[in-house]
Amino acid sequence: MKVNLNLAVVSLCCVIVVVMRVSSKNMMRAVQFREPGGPENLYIGEVERPVPGKGEVLIKVKATAINRADTLQRKGLYPVPAGVTDILGLEAAGEISEIGPGCNQRWKVGDRVMALLAGGGNAEYVSSPEGQVMPIPSTLDFPQAAAIPEVWVTAFQLLHAIGKVMAGETVLIHGGASGVGTAAIQLCVQAGARPLVTAGSAVKLETTRNLGAVGNFNYKEDDVVAEVMRATNGKGVNIVLDCVGGSMYETNINVLGMDGRWVVYGLMGGGNVNGDLLRKVLAKRLSITGTTLRSRSLQYKEQLVQDFSRLALPLFENRTFRPVIHTLFPLAEIGRAHELMEDNLNTGKIILQVEESTGKEEL
Template identity: 40%
Template sequence: MSSDGSMRYITISGFGGPEVMSVATGPRPTPGPNEVLIRVSAAGVNRPDVAQRQGTYPPPPGASAVLGLEVAGTIAAMGDQVSGFEIGARVCALVNGGGYAEYCTVPAGQVLPVPDGLDDVAAAAIPETLFTVWANLFQMAGLHEGQDVLVHGGSSGIGTTAIQLANAFGARVFTTAGTDAKCDACLKLGAAVAINYHQQDFVEAVKTATDGRGVDIILDMVGAAYFQRNLSALARDGCLSIIAFLSGPKAEAVNLTPIMVKRLTVTGSTMRPRTEDEKRAIRDDLLDKVWPLIAEGRVKPLIDRVFAFEDAADAHRHMEAGDHIGKIVLAYD
């Protein structure tokens, strides 16, 4: 990393495939009054990064246009209104953008200490998934001990996190994945039932395993293609929580009757547009309720592959291939 106030970062020449990504050099960002500047040593790679590169997920107003939503590293500087942190402290953070860079600014309320026992690569793999799973599965859907939950895409970064958290809090976890190897990985993480969606209808599998009742909560990232089937798989008073639309956002010819007959709740959210106060509240919950589980080893990131910072385009290719199990991470020199 340069000592002249510059930094390297990943830029895109325009919207498109991974080939639009390259390394560029520019000035380091300066933290605002309530911000922390992190010297980045690792950054998580996530589906929203791919969507932003393709032009379908623009950064919110005021956020960096550089890709990257989660990082780990050390605090290099702080705004004059920041307290509770020290220069040089090891931290990880959910950032609003700018993670694919050697330095990144982030609101102090989105910064967390690196959990005991984790290196920076592992720490960079947890903020985005933990913020998303906690907000949607626990805060909004109200998951609690004794419930049944279905997590779609169980081998993804979100999925592997959701399986472990739901299991740690006493829920019985069902999950879907596209290969037997991915299903096996989900079972090892604590899922009670893993359904290969190429071989089984998940609705029938859920109904069989629950004696026809269905599950209490579904965490869905597929969207339109699964909407009707998700309604069928939910139990009375169940909740469908939608966090992504991998199959598209528009479901046609949907029968909404199950929502009324079974008193279902359909909810969803995206993390990036949330306010700093909302993200700080999630951060505080994670520190109180989840960080001890990570320190005990009951919840831990599953790392699929680590790429060098300069190979960010290859990391995106790997994600789009869909063969990964767990998180993809960029490591910096």
């Protein structure tokens, strides 16, 4: 009887160990927040590892990044699109660890990839539609790759798909030292257009100048309208890439030339306009287009990612383009990363390292 009891206890222990092994295999670390609010609410929690659905691949994340949308979501000001995980993170770089059902064999386990995500990147694993995954150029490590999907694909969309930039045109880029701005400057130069930028400090403007911006204006000190008109011989710019909105609207209507295109993709300066906006829109035949990327259809995002992969990735491979990184934090320091971004201190991207290895230590 005693022997039987001992056997029962041993068997129970074995079952518990097996169950723990299985369940820990299905768990992962991910950025979580207790309730909407400040960066102090962020923590690393244990959650279930995603299972790749039809047409999806699972990525073992080595590096990811933060974006303004994450800070807004954390504050409860950015509703997660329907059907999307509420884990933060719009981009990630790592290795394919599993192929979901119905994939078209484009990827295999172990491939080095980066992905444009609707969410879920700030975690050890993320599931992504296979069409939103891109190969990492051989010249880049994981943190550099994690700096690309969201801001570079956005900038590519703003300039080409929406702004229809043409060689010889002039583009004014607000937030020139931001993640999107540093990408947009390089894409502009490559398109044969002239980038002018605004930013809020001399240090940031030094970086934008080095990236190829031909006019670099401090919107806190300079008369931006006068400077832009001087830089364009009084003609004004063809395109404004505007992530500021309300506080910059007068500048924008004054610097845009005839038939100018005003692309609104962020509202860091608020959404209110209060003045005779439409008179100049009419007189200059301006067009105003608002755009968001996260909420676009799968099909739209996949096409954009394919276009970007074809036209822009080779230029990372030959080092014409370079992702601009401000800081690398371990994933656990997610709160500090959000603070840095909300204090407007970053030039380029803030990266989170999920694993210490960069995957290319020699770079």
